[in-house]
């Protein structure tokens with residue numbers, strides 16, 4: 001078939017419409033208005049716009065800031081001509097966030113999250129009115145779910161806020177603002193504008209190293225050395241989001257009748273899941289933010305009456321009788337049993353299921369459990385072939401994990417198979433013993449290490 005190329009200026013469909021684009025009423029009106037002149041912008045002017053839109057604080061950083069190098073491809077995917085980022089801070093009302101009744105805390109999380117999206121939208125529109133392209137990616141939800149379980153967020157608001165000198169990453173891996181402390185949510189406006197001026201550097205770390213976040217987290221997600229146990233937080237706090245909901249659906253699918261479902265899932269859990277779907281999902285904890293005394297506006301009570309802070313804020317959360325969602329064999333399960341025996345453990349399946357063998361090796365730092373990895377060390381070579389081919393070296397050394405591309409150094413065990421077969425074994429779809437017996441999985445070296453490896457990534 002031959003497609004005739006029409007004259008691009010020949011737009012007329014309706015005989016009353018001029019045939020040439022230049023004669024179109026829209027083009028004539030636009031010419032009369034003249035070309036849009038982009039207003040030069042300064043940090044002070046943009047900050048004032050953000051505050052007028054409702055932000056409690058705001059800062060600006062150029063996209064080529066060295067600390068944002070990892071963000072650049074993601075930001076450019078959302079806006080090809082992005083040049084600057086405006087970081088927005090919205091404060092939360094601490095009393096709500098600290099309430100042991102988590103529905104009260106959740107009202108505030110959602111209120112502030114909604115506000116940050118509104119404020120970022122207003123700012124984006126204000127920048128566009130000044131002749132600069134500008135977009136406001138979501139505060140956190142919804143995100144680019146086609147990428148799930150990979151990186152679903154367009155821009156890391158934490159990284160932008162820190163680079164814009166609005167705060168520093170606390171021990172609990174959330175940003176602490178020097179005044180508002182941990183009681184903030186963040187937003188980012190991405191713009192094509194070059195913005196003159198730089199925010200003055202924040203010269204101190206607002207975190208006061210009290211480690212109350214470590215003590216309060218029901219699943220031990222925050223370690224005293226600053227390590228963050230991603231899967232522990234995700235499996236519990238996010239039970240009613242994303243994959244927690246997926247696991248709930250699997251419980252329904254696996255139950256042979258309503259009686260079995262009732263044995264597997266309590267009435268209150270089903271009701272809570274429905275409330276989350278119908279209204280908004282509820283975070284189960286966020287105790288790390290609730291107990292944090294950092295920030296000029298927050299620390300007063302802690303300085304005056306530390307025992308009072310522990311009694312009235314920390315203990316009502318740590319002593320709370322509640323359900324804690326953990327994966328069998330995880331560090332979180334051991335943590336609840338040891339630190340919070342009065343809390344009820346509910347065993348769930350791991351929420352992060354890699355989509356490919358390649359993604360498996362990228363994701364294992366997020367699901368690695370230090371407990372089962374203590375007291376031994378080994379180097380694993382994975383030589384996976386096929387459409388999902390990947391070579392990786394994994395070292396486990398007394399609770400530490402290191403993953404490298406390629407087959408590096410000497411291995412205690414070499415695993416050879418097809419990438420898809422490995423993915424099925426890793427996600428418990430295929431039995432590894434049968435895979436060995438049928439020759440699908442070839443293992444050279446100490447086979448017992450495979451079981452030890454699996455224990456470090458419980459599902």
Ligand code: B12
Pocket residue numbers: 109138139140149150151152153154155156157158159172173174175176182183184185186187228229230233234237238283284285286288289366
């Ligand atoms: C992914 C994410 C999470 C993850 C990981 C948390 C984390 N520490 O990064 C989970 C689901 C566990 C989570 C939990 C919470 N989050 Co959150 N979350 C995000 C999100 C979408 C991106 C975070 C990010 O920038 N990561 C990249 C780097 C900079 O972070 P990092 O700390 O170095 O990396 C850790 C994780 O991101 C993870 N990780 C790293 N790479 C990858 C890749 C993939 C594919 C995955 C899945 C994870 C992952 O592992 C790292 C180490 O453990 C942002 C929204 C956004 N668009 O920015 C909100 C955000 C960070 N969350 C926020 C909040 C409030 C929470 C909760 C308090 C929610 C609640 N109400 O309970 C908890 C707090 C948990 C904690 N102590 O951090 C706020 C933080 C505000 C602040 N003061 O800094 C943000 C900025 C949302 C917002 N707009 O305000 N969150």
Ligand code: SF4
Pocket residue numbers: 170171172182206207208209210211212213214288291292293294
């Ligand atoms: S609770 Fe204490 S240690 Fe944890 S982030 Fe806040 S100030 Fe830092």
